Amino acid sequence: MSVVDVAAARLASVWDDNISGLNVGVLLTDERGQVLATNDVAAELMQLAKADLLTGSRPADWHLRDDTGASMPDWAELAGQVLRAGSPLSIPMVIARNGQPLSRIWADYHAVQVRGRSRVLILLQPVHTDVPHSRGLLDPLTGLPGRVLLLDRLEQSLVRARCRGTLSTLVLIDVHQLAEFNVEQGFDRGDELLTTLAGRLREGLSDEHTVARYGGDEFAVIAEHPSGTGEAIAEQAREVAGWPMRVGRRRVRPGLRVSWVTTDGHAPVHSVLARAEQQLQHRV
Known part of the structure; x- marks a missing residue:
């Protein structure tokens, strides 16, 4: 040797x-x-x-x-x-x-x-322990998956769609004029509005869907389904989140903008997100 x-x-x-x-x-x-x-x-x-x-x-x-x-x-x-x-x-x-x-x-x-x-x-x-909490992957205000965990869940959903021949839908929900609400009512009331919306989305949608906080005033939903455009899922999310609520002493009906993208899994994560965000900007 x-x-x-x-x-x-x-x-x-x-x-x-x-x-x-x-x-x-x-x-x-x-x-x-x-x-x-x-x-x-x-x-x-x-x-x-x-x-x-x-x-x-x-x-x-x-x-x-x-x-x-x-x-x-x-x-x-x-x-x-x-x-x-x-x-x-x-x-x-x-x-x-x-x-x-x-x-x-x-x-x-x-x-x-x-x-x-x-x-x-x-x-x-x-x-x-609870890994998402220990790694800071959950949003501290709402308890929902944060942006990092959302991207991971979306990637997994796209992989499953490709492997199984199914579809994956990403829904973005924007709380319209949240900044103005915070200025008028205070950030505590704004946080209360967001936590209420988070609870409604989590409880009102299927347990099989991922509900996440995508940004300061945006939520996201990931759903997997065998067929369809995903419009029904987006409308369900809009309906669940759009009910009037009481924030402090005021009765508030949140203004929402909703967009969705459905894919067979062959589009990369960043393309799905970019398309959903672009569509969201054109919603009234």
Whole structure:
């Protein structure tokens, strides 16, 4: 064995020792989602044998789902998505056996280069607390998913639409003239208006929909459906949010502008958002 081979073997041993000593799960995959390297923590978190991770085999009763209970896209789809975008992707996962959830994991996907080849590094951490709160992914005022978590949910929805041949609709709801309301009534009353709207949207729409706070005066809804334009979902959101309410001592009927975009999942996230925002600007 040459000096170079010995040095490489020692380096590999040091690398293996360091990876095995980490307290987070580590997965390195290629562009097809094939696991090239991993550690024992990742196998434990995934409720799989390390050999199963490396070979791609899974027990028949083992399932990987997102935090809504829907099946996750396959790893090849996620790996390709991360490599195409060139930006990190964070996804909450639920590991289930025989239909029963065993553990919740937070997975961070990163596009990396290894010896000139595109790879995906996945870091896995157990969820001991409410991850969205602990990572600041929930809007502190309304308790709804914030912008970062919304983008992640929209990306997942688009992936599922592509894989399943279904549709994904994004609805944007703008609270018209909120700034003027804040000036006239005070920011406390404005916050009260927003929290009331958030509660109505969360309770009045299907549990399968994602309701999020997209911006200071905007909410968003993500819905998946087999057919249609999404107009019915947008109108339902408008109706639910548009009911008169009491804010302080005043009876208020919020002015709303609503737009929606329906896609088969092949449009990228930024295009869907840009189109919905553009349409919103033309609403009266």
